[in-house]
Amino acid sequence: MPTTLKPTKTTGIFTSSKLNYAVNPAIMKNFRSILTVNNAVNILSEAPTADKIYTYNGKNYAKPQFELLSNDNNSGVPGQKGFQFTKDTEGNLRLNIIAKAFHPQKNVTPLDFKSITVVLHYKNASGIQKVHLQIIQIVPDKATNVLKHIYAQTVIKEADKEAVYKALITPDGSSKLIFTADVWWQKPTPNSTPTRSATPTPPRRTTPTVKDACSIFDKNTIKITGNSITTTVKKRVGPMQIGTPVPLLKFRNPSDAKKAYLALKHYKLDRKCNVGSTFTYFLSGNNAPTGKLRGEDAIEFTPSKLQVKFVQKRWKIVEGNRYLFDFGSNRNNANKAFAIIKKHGFDTVCYIGRPNPGMTYLKRTKSQRMQLFHAVIQPRMLEAIRTTAQPAQPSKPQKITVTSQQILLFDKEDATVFQGFFDALESNDFKWRKETKIKHGEIEHSYYYRLTNDPNKVFFLPQVYRIGVNHKTxxxxxxxxxxxxxxxNGDKEYRIQMTMFIEPYYHPLAKKDLLLDLADLSKGNIKYVENLVLGGYQNVSFKIEDRFAQENALFSIKITEELQQIDPVGFTITADHSLESFEAFKEEFLANGINIGKIFFDLEEETEAGVTVKESHPINVELNFEKLKNIPLTVESIDGGTTGILQGFYLKNQTPTPVTVENVDLTLLATNDNFIYDVDYELHTKGVTWPLSLAPGDREGIFINQDDVDQLSDKNMVWTNMVCEPYGVRAAIDPEKIMASVVDRATGDTQQWTLNVSSPLFENWDTCSEEEKTPYKKIMGVLVEIRNSQGEIIASCELNKANPRQLIKMTNTVQQLLNTKKQDNRKYEFRQTNITLTPSTPSEWESSENTSIEHLYIYPKV
Structure with missing residues (x-):
C-alpha cells in the first residue's frame, strides 16, 4: 500500500519579515542607490548626427552604443549578469538586464544622454510584441569609453512566459532589445575660454600588471607512475614534440602522488607556473583554482595583510609574524610573487607531502572583491562649460535621438539566464546534505540543507534547539x-511544574558556510539565497535522554519521554518535580547546562524513483542559561554625513538585561527591487574587542574595517544593502540570578508554611495569681521579630493581653519554600522587645529550639 505523504511545511528563517525565530538582521540601505536625473548637454562644434568620432577641446567623442554586459565581461564583478530571469517575493517572473552605454574604441568618450528607454521585442502567434522595461538605476562608470551602466527590469506575465522563452531560444532574429536615448548638444559660446566646471576626477589607483611564467600540460593525460605524476606536452617546447610524456611532479610515496592527482583533476589544472625556484603555483587556463577539496593540507591567509619584508637577511612574504614564502636574497622575485598573489586573489596555500612537499599550490576560496562607490556619487557629465569672458548669445541646445538594438538568442540550457542553477549540480535529485565546520580540531557547527526546484529557496535545518527568550525583557x-x-497514603506535598518553550537556533556563520558551499557547487551561479526555509520534512519528533526517562530518573514524575510530533518552529517541554528533585535539577542545570534530548526530522528526498524519507541526524536540545536563543539587539547605521557612505553601525541593548555579544556577521549586497546582483561576504569590523559588553540601554558604535573597503575592486558596482547579524548574544549576569528571577515569577499558592507565635503568659493572664502577675504589670506587650537564615527580617508581630497569639507567613515566595523544603530544615531566628512606657532594649537574636515544630512560645523578659 503506497504511503500518503503529508504536505511539506515551509517556514521562513532568514527573510527579514520572518526573523522572529532568529536574530533580526537590520537591513541598512545607506550605500547610496543612484538613479540618474541627468541634465547634461554635450558641447561640440558640430551636430553629432553621423556615426563618426568628433574631437572637441582635445578629446574624442561619439554617439553612445548600447549592449548587455556579458556574463564573462572580465570586469572582476562575479555574478553580475546582463540578462537574467528571477522570481520576486510575490512569485512574479522578472526579467532583469544590465546594459552599458559605451564606445568600442578605448580613447573615445560616449556622448551623455538625458533619458533612455529599453523595449523588449519578441514574436508570438499574434506577431511582434513589445514590452517596456522600467529603468531602475543608472550608474556612472570610470572607464573612458564606458559612460554608464543601465539597470532595468520588467514583469513577464504568466500568459506570456512560454512565448518569451521560445522566442529567446529561436534563432530567427525577432527577439531583441531596442535602446533609445535622447542626446542633447549645443555649440560652444563664441569668444569664451572653455574650462572644466566639474570637480576633477581623482586619479585611478592602478595595479602594475605581472605576467605568469607557466608551462602548459595536457590535463587529460596526467597519470600516476609509481611515486610520480606524468603528463604529455601540449605546446611544443624546444625539441619536445606535442604528446611527448614528461614528468610533472615527484613524491616520496604513492599516497602523496594520488593526493596530487586528485588535486590536479579536481581543480582542472593545466598550467604549472614559477617565480624563481622557490615559488610555484598552478592555474586552470588563466584562472586561479577555486573551491575546496576534502583532506587538503591548507593554510589560509588574508591577502590584504600580506607584506614583503626583509627578515633575518632574507626577503619574505609575511602575514604579521607568520612567514609564508621565502625568496632568500632575491627581492625582485618576492615582489613579483606578491603581485601574482594579488592578481589572482590567492588566499590559501596548500601542500602535499610536508615537510619538503612534492607539490605546492595556491587557490582562492573567496570571491574577488568589489568597490564601494566612493568618488563617483553623482552621474558624470561631459565637459560642462563655463566662460571667463562675458558670453555672447549662446546657441540653443538641440536633441538627437540615438537608437541601437541587440539581438537576443540563448541556449535553453543557459543556467545564468533561465536560472536553471541546479541543473549544473550532480543530478536533478533533491537530496539532503550534511556539512560540518571544524575549527581547531573540534566541530564548530554542522548544517543540513536540501536544494529545491526553486533556485532561490533552500531547505535548511537549525543547528541546535534552545530555551527561547522574551524579546522585551x-x-x-x-x-x-x-x-x-x-x-x-493521603499525605500532602508541594510540587513544581516546570514549562520551557524551546525554539530553533540558526548560527549566522553556518548560514554563511552554506552560501559559500552553494556558490562552489554551482560554479559561482548561486551567489546568495534569501529564502532559507525550515521545510522538506514530513514529521518532527523529540526524544528525551535515557537518563531522564528511567524509573530512578532525576525527575520524580518523569518528563514527557517522547513527543512523536512537534512544531519545529517552537514547542514546549513540561516536567513535574518534587521540591527535592527540582533542587537537584537546578544544581546540574546551573553548573554546566543540560542536553535534555534530541530532535529528529523525517526528511523528504526527491529522486527519479520518487519521494523517499530518511531520518536526520539528531539535533541537540540544550537547556543552558548561558546559551539562550539570541537576545535581540537594535542595529542602527552610522553614515558618513554628506557622503552618504555607510561608516558602521550602532548595537543597542534595549532590554533590561546586560548582555555580551560574541561578534557580528556582515554581508554586503548589490540589490534592487529584491533582485540581488552580487554579494560580498568579506567585510569585518575594526577597533572592537570581542566579545562586547552592553549594559541595559547602552549603545556601542562599531566601524567597518577600512582595509576591507579599500580592497574592493576598482570595477563599477553600487552596494545598496548591508545585512548585520549579531550572534552569541547572551545575558551577562550570573545564571543563578536568572534562575532566581524565574523562580520569583512562579505562580501558585505561596502561603505554604506559617509559624504560630504565642505568649502563654498573656493567654492565661486572667487565671494567674497576683504574685505571678506582679513582675509583668509594667509590660503592655511584646514585639516579636523573625528573620531567616540569610539574615533578612521577614515578619514581626505584637503580642499582648488582647491578642496573645499571631500567625506569621514564613514563606511568601517559591524561593523561600525551596529554602525550607524539608521540615527539619526550617531554620529561623527571633528576638523580642518589651513594650513599656520607658523604651526597652531588644533582646539578642535567638535560634528556634526545634526546627520541626511550627510553634514559637514567647515569655516576656523582666
Missing part, C-alpha cells in the same frame, strides 16, 4: 507553577 521563556499534591 531578555528573560528566558521558562515558567514554574507550584501546586499541592496528595500522595497515595
Amino acid at each position: 531578555g528573560e528566558p521563556k521558562m515558567y514554574l507553577n507550584l501546586y499541592e499534591n496528595e500522595k497515595d
Whole structure:
C-alpha cells in the first residue's frame, strides 16, 4: 500500500519579515542607490548626427552604443549578469538586464544622454510584441569609453512566459532589445575660454600588471607512475614534440602522488607556473583554482595583510609574524610573487607531502572583491562649460535621438539566464546534505540543507534547539507553577511544574558556510539565497535522554519521554518535580547546562524513483542559561554625513538585561527591487574587542574595517544593502540570578508554611495569681521579630493581653519554600522587645529550639 505523504511545511528563517525565530538582521540601505536625473548637454562644434568620432577641446567623442554586459565581461564583478530571469517575493517572473552605454574604441568618450528607454521585442502567434522595461538605476562608470551602466527590469506575465522563452531560444532574429536615448548638444559660446566646471576626477589607483611564467600540460593525460605524476606536452617546447610524456611532479610515496592527482583533476589544472625556484603555483587556463577539496593540507591567509619584508637577511612574504614564502636574497622575485598573489586573489596555500612537499599550490576560496562607490556619487557629465569672458548669445541646445538594438538568442540550457542553477549540480535529485565546520580540531557547527526546484529557496535545518527568550525583557521563556499534591497514603506535598518553550537556533556563520558551499557547487551561479526555509520534512519528533526517562530518573514524575510530533518552529517541554528533585535539577542545570534530548526530522528526498524519507541526524536540545536563543539587539547605521557612505553601525541593548555579544556577521549586497546582483561576504569590523559588553540601554558604535573597503575592486558596482547579524548574544549576569528571577515569577499558592507565635503568659493572664502577675504589670506587650537564615527580617508581630497569639507567613515566595523544603530544615531566628512606657532594649537574636515544630512560645523578659 503506497504511503500518503503529508504536505511539506515551509517556514521562513532568514527573510527579514520572518526573523522572529532568529536574530533580526537590520537591513541598512545607506550605500547610496543612484538613479540618474541627468541634465547634461554635450558641447561640440558640430551636430553629432553621423556615426563618426568628433574631437572637441582635445578629446574624442561619439554617439553612445548600447549592449548587455556579458556574463564573462572580465570586469572582476562575479555574478553580475546582463540578462537574467528571477522570481520576486510575490512569485512574479522578472526579467532583469544590465546594459552599458559605451564606445568600442578605448580613447573615445560616449556622448551623455538625458533619458533612455529599453523595449523588449519578441514574436508570438499574434506577431511582434513589445514590452517596456522600467529603468531602475543608472550608474556612472570610470572607464573612458564606458559612460554608464543601465539597470532595468520588467514583469513577464504568466500568459506570456512560454512565448518569451521560445522566442529567446529561436534563432530567427525577432527577439531583441531596442535602446533609445535622447542626446542633447549645443555649440560652444563664441569668444569664451572653455574650462572644466566639474570637480576633477581623482586619479585611478592602478595595479602594475605581472605576467605568469607557466608551462602548459595536457590535463587529460596526467597519470600516476609509481611515486610520480606524468603528463604529455601540449605546446611544443624546444625539441619536445606535442604528446611527448614528461614528468610533472615527484613524491616520496604513492599516497602523496594520488593526493596530487586528485588535486590536479579536481581543480582542472593545466598550467604549472614559477617565480624563481622557490615559488610555484598552478592555474586552470588563466584562472586561479577555486573551491575546496576534502583532506587538503591548507593554510589560509588574508591577502590584504600580506607584506614583503626583509627578515633575518632574507626577503619574505609575511602575514604579521607568520612567514609564508621565502625568496632568500632575491627581492625582485618576492615582489613579483606578491603581485601574482594579488592578481589572482590567492588566499590559501596548500601542500602535499610536508615537510619538503612534492607539490605546492595556491587557490582562492573567496570571491574577488568589489568597490564601494566612493568618488563617483553623482552621474558624470561631459565637459560642462563655463566662460571667463562675458558670453555672447549662446546657441540653443538641440536633441538627437540615438537608437541601437541587440539581438537576443540563448541556449535553453543557459543556467545564468533561465536560472536553471541546479541543473549544473550532480543530478536533478533533491537530496539532503550534511556539512560540518571544524575549527581547531573540534566541530564548530554542522548544517543540513536540501536544494529545491526553486533556485532561490533552500531547505535548511537549525543547528541546535534552545530555551527561547522574551524579546522585551531578555528573560528566558521558562515558567514554574507550584501546586499541592496528595500522595497515595493521603499525605500532602508541594510540587513544581516546570514549562520551557524551546525554539530553533540558526548560527549566522553556518548560514554563511552554506552560501559559500552553494556558490562552489554551482560554479559561482548561486551567489546568495534569501529564502532559507525550515521545510522538506514530513514529521518532527523529540526524544528525551535515557537518563531522564528511567524509573530512578532525576525527575520524580518523569518528563514527557517522547513527543512523536512537534512544531519545529517552537514547542514546549513540561516536567513535574518534587521540591527535592527540582533542587537537584537546578544544581546540574546551573553548573554546566543540560542536553535534555534530541530532535529528529523525517526528511523528504526527491529522486527519479520518487519521494523517499530518511531520518536526520539528531539535533541537540540544550537547556543552558548561558546559551539562550539570541537576545535581540537594535542595529542602527552610522553614515558618513554628506557622503552618504555607510561608516558602521550602532548595537543597542534595549532590554533590561546586560548582555555580551560574541561578534557580528556582515554581508554586503548589490540589490534592487529584491533582485540581488552580487554579494560580498568579506567585510569585518575594526577597533572592537570581542566579545562586547552592553549594559541595559547602552549603545556601542562599531566601524567597518577600512582595509576591507579599500580592497574592493576598482570595477563599477553600487552596494545598496548591508545585512548585520549579531550572534552569541547572551545575558551577562550570573545564571543563578536568572534562575532566581524565574523562580520569583512562579505562580501558585505561596502561603505554604506559617509559624504560630504565642505568649502563654498573656493567654492565661486572667487565671494567674497576683504574685505571678506582679513582675509583668509594667509590660503592655511584646514585639516579636523573625528573620531567616540569610539574615533578612521577614515578619514581626505584637503580642499582648488582647491578642496573645499571631500567625506569621514564613514563606511568601517559591524561593523561600525551596529554602525550607524539608521540615527539619526550617531554620529561623527571633528576638523580642518589651513594650513599656520607658523604651526597652531588644533582646539578642535567638535560634528556634526545634526546627520541626511550627510553634514559637514567647515569655516576656523582666
